[in-house]
Every structure is written in structure tokens, then in C-alpha cells.
Amino acid sequence: MTMHLVRGLSSIRTGKPKFKLTKRKRAEWEFDWMADNKLRKSQGMTKITFEEYCLNRLGKIKLVKPLFKQLQYSQKHTRYIDNKHILPVLVLLLAILIAVSRLSILAHL
Numbered sequence: 267m268t269m270h271l272v273r274g275l276s277s278i279r280t281g282k283p284k285f286k287l288t289k290r291k292r293a294e295w296e297f298d299w300m301a302d303n304k305l306r307k308s309q310g311m312t313k314i315t316f317e318e319y320c321l322n323r324l325g326k327i328k329l330v331k332p333l334f335k336q337l338q339y340s341q342k343h344t345r346y347i348d349n350k351h352i353l354p355v356l357v358l359l360l361a362i363l364i365a366v367s368r369l370s371i372l373a374h375l
Contacts, residue, residue, distance in 0.1 A: 295320065295323065296316065298319075299314075302314070
């Protein structure tokens with residue numbers, strides 16, 4: 267019996283070929299991995315190792331991305347005005363208001 271008639275036997279490759287990471291591809295992937303980690307850091311996510319990045323890129327594992335970014339506020343980025351800063355601002359605004367009113371009164375004379 268010839269091979270094309272026998273069930274289950276085939277000369278066609280049905281398996282997925284193994285991936286070989288060459289030196290050139292490894293250098294490119296390391297550069298992409300560092301860029302990915304920078305992006306993750308800017309989004310407040312944790313860094314991943316190079317092995318995790320390779321497995322994710324090959325589709326062997328799937329990294330879970332958060333649905334929303336949790337904002338973390340620090341003291342230097344808040345826009346609250348302390349009481350000690352309000353008084354000089356109010357005094358400055360009052361001085362400007364008085365000067366403008368005096369100019370308008372002098373303009374009418």
C-alpha cells in the first residue's frame with residue numbers, strides 16, 4: 267500500500283517549528299524589552315524579566331494588563347495652596363485692585 271492511501275501517515279510537516287533566538291534577534295529583542303519596561307514604568311506597571319518578555323512575544327504566556335491606571339500622588343505634584351502662601355497673594359491682589367481703582371478715579375477727573 268502506498269503512503270498516500272494509508273490513514274494517519276503523511277509526509278507533510280504538521281508540527282510547529284521551534285523558534286531559534288539568534289544573536290541579532292536577541293539584541294533587537296533586548297532593545298524592545300527595555301523600551302517595553304520604560305513604557306510599563308510610565309504607566310505604573312511592574313517591570314518584567316527578559317525571559318517573560320520573550321515568552322510573551324512568542325505567545326506562550328499572556329501578560330495581564332490592568333484595566334485602569336492607578337494614580338499615585340506625591341506631595342510635590344499636588345496643587346494645594348498652603349495658608350502661608352495665601353496671605354502674600356491676597357495682599358498683592360489687594361494692592362493691584364487699589365491701584366486700578368485709583369487710576370480709574372484719576373481718569374474720570
